[in-house]
Amino acid sequence: MDWSSTRLKASQSFVRALKKRRDMLPALYEGETLYSLLTATQRLRADSRAEVTCATLFGSPVAGLRHDFPSHLDEFSRRTRGVFGTPEVLAMQHSVLPYFTAFRNQDVVDRAIIAMAGNTVNRLKFILGLPASPAGANYPLSFCKTCTDVDINRDGRAHWHRIHQLPASYLCPIHHELLLTSEVRLNGLGRSQLFLPGDQDLNVRATALELTPDALPILRRFSALSAATLTKSLPGGFNEASLQACYRFGLTQLGLLTPAGFIRANDFVSAVTAHFRPISSLSPFHRVVSTSCSSSLLRLIRKPRNGIPTLTHLVLIEFLFGDWERFVSAYRWESQLSLSFNCTDLLTSRDDELPPTDFASALNRIADGYRTNQGSLRALCTAEGVDINTAMRWIGRLGLADISRRPRVVTNTVRRLVVSLLEAGHPLRDVCAQTSLSKSTVDRILNDNSTLRATWKASALERRRKIERDRLDDFLALNPEATMPVVRATTGIGYSWLLRHDRLWLRSRVRKSVRTGMAEHKRVPRVDWSGRDAQCLAALQIVAESLELSANEILKAPAILRRLPKLPFKPRLERLPESRKYIESLLDDLRDLRAAN
Known part of the structure; x- marks a missing residue:
């Protein structure tokens, strides 16, 4: 046998197989990141450098090396002939972008996809506000050991799951075990290398070495909430007003809203701090739920803004609702309350679109009875046990019925009475009580004329000053020997108001307290510098006799x-x-x- 010819044929066959293998691409599994696909492609092609594989797929030596927000997705889709999807599909299904845009307007999502499809994502993290967010802008690689074993047994290789790469995810949402984390890509050397879960060069560590038993359930719910943001969008899209109403609904369920609709701020902060105490020292939660930071959550409810980090939203959602499904149910209900429904469409589909609550059913029965003239609106509301003002507000917003309102006519006589009371400095509630007008009507009359408002403020100040002065004079008439500390300690006499607005009169009217029992200040004699000079001179003369x-x-x-x-x-x-x-x-x-x- 000619062994040399046999070896030559085998070598040629190996070269042909290798060339054929270099044209192959591994499969891109559901939830796998593009960084993971790039790493698997390098292993399959046996490339020595990651930049070579990245340039082959993305047209750039560094575009796919970013494990969070890769760029050149348009070029990647073109070079792979669209097998893995369009740039939008790649960004939304194989990167962590949906997590950071879950509570952002659609224009921000579009700008992010355009940036990832283009040639640079240098400004993307600033567009998403990541540098100023609690978790920062750089995230390590994380993986679950059980998920890795399952991937190897099922697919033949390990891959990075995007549900493990989210900020504040300490546990795997599938197997509920601690994630293993590697910070090798956070230094300059690791950013130009490709890794897969299980590689020895990763130098992995557990995300948290010591966790109390109370912290694990909270972290498990956070991992589930974070994973939900990747695949489950808000019904109807992000809307600040609907989100605020949803959060206020959650506060109502926890008894953290007053009957007038105000937030019990102190109770809210105390409840949040106590609820998240087991994880308040963990990063990045310490920047959201610690004692000094938890009050910032009130801004999400009082004045929602576009651009609040997703982690902050998830903290509030976990506290108010516990899971994503309950939150979405409440958000869907509030979103539909804020929409302008057509009456006919609502009657045929409202049972499917609105949650089956007793309140919704009562509103429908009231609206049906009002349209068919079964009774007055007040009688229908009384029968259902619903406040008439609440029913009118929701029925009008939902478009269930056209309720005619009889506006109060403000005659010239009434207007003159309102103006005279305001010029005299009466409080708005007193003006409303004397004229039977609503506060909004009185406030509208007050703001119609800037001069009237300035006059009312000045008169109100003088009126209040006279009231507080008379009250203090009456108190001093009964207590002529009262000193300032006694006046300050006695409540109900307006001391604090006078201290802010009439300090000079207050000081002149109230006798200052006399300090007694203090020892007299001892007078220290002046220093006799001439005596010291003479004493020092005498000592110098003695020293000079034997000075060496x-x-x-x-x-x-x-x-x-x-x-x-x-x-x-x-x-x-x-x-x-x-x-x-x-x-x-x-x-x-x-x-x-x-x-x-």
Whole structure:
């Protein structure tokens, strides 16, 4: 047998197989990141450098090396002939972008997809506000060991799941075990390399070494919430007003809203701090739920803004609702309340679109009875046990019925009465009570004329000043010997208001307290500098009789002062003129003597 020809044929066959293999691409599994696909492609092609594989797929040596937001997706889709999907599909299904845009407007999502499809994503993290977010802008690689074993047994290789790459995800949402994390890509060397879960070069560590049993359920719910943002969008899209109403509904269920609709801020902060105490020291939760930061969650409810980090939203959702399904149910209900429905369409489909709550059913029965003239609106609301004002508001917003309202006519006589009361400085509630007008009507009259508003403010201030002064005078008439501390400690006499708005009158009217029992200040005698000068001079004259300085000593005053005996004071030559002159003469003699030698 000709072994040389056999070896040559085998070598040629291997080369042909290798070339054929270099044209192959691994499968892109559901939830796998493009960074994982790029790594698997490098292993399949046996490329020595990651930049070579990345340039082959993305047309750029670094576009696919970003494990969070890769760029050049348009070029990647073209080079792979659309097998893995369009740039939008790749960005929304194989990157972590949906997590960061879950609570952002659609224009932000479109800008992010355009950036990832283009040639650079340098500004993308700033568009999403990541540098200022609690979790920052750089995230390590994370994986679940059980998921990795399952992937190897099922698919033949490990791959990175995007549900493990989310901020504040400490547990795998599938197997509920601690994720293993590697920060190798956060340094300059690792950013140009490709890794797969299980590689020895990753130097993995657990996301949290020590967790209390109370922290695990909270972290498990956070992982589930974070994973839900990748695949489950908000019904009807993001709407700030609907989200605020949804959060307020959650506060109502927890008893954190007053009957008037105000937030019990102190109770809310205390409840949030107590609920998240097991994880308040973990990063990045310490920047959201710690005692000093939890009050910032109130801004999400009081004044929702576009651009709040997703992590902050998820903290509030976990506290108010516990899981994504309950939150979405409440959000869907509030979103439909804010829409302008057609009456006919609502009657045929409202049972499918609105949650089957007793309140919704009662509103439908009231609206049906009002349209068919089964009774007055007040009688129908009374029968259903619903407040008439609440029913009118929701029926109008839902478009269930056209309720005619009889606006109150403000006659000239009533208007003149309102203006006179306002010019006299009466509070708005008193004006409403005397004229039977609503506060909004009185406020509209007040703001129709800027001069009237300025007059009302000045008159109200003087009116309040007179009331508080009279109240304090009455108190002092009954307590003529009252001092300032007594007045300050007595509540209900307007001391705080007078202190802010009429301080000079208050000080002149109330006698200041007399301090008693304090020891008289002892008078300290003045320093006898001339006596000290004479005492120091006498000591210098004694020292001068046997003064000897070594050749290496510097001829300055300290050299002589340190040879003085211990004095009852520290010699301060600037205050001892005779002693200073004597020392200077000694130093001159010593300099002459040293020069002569």
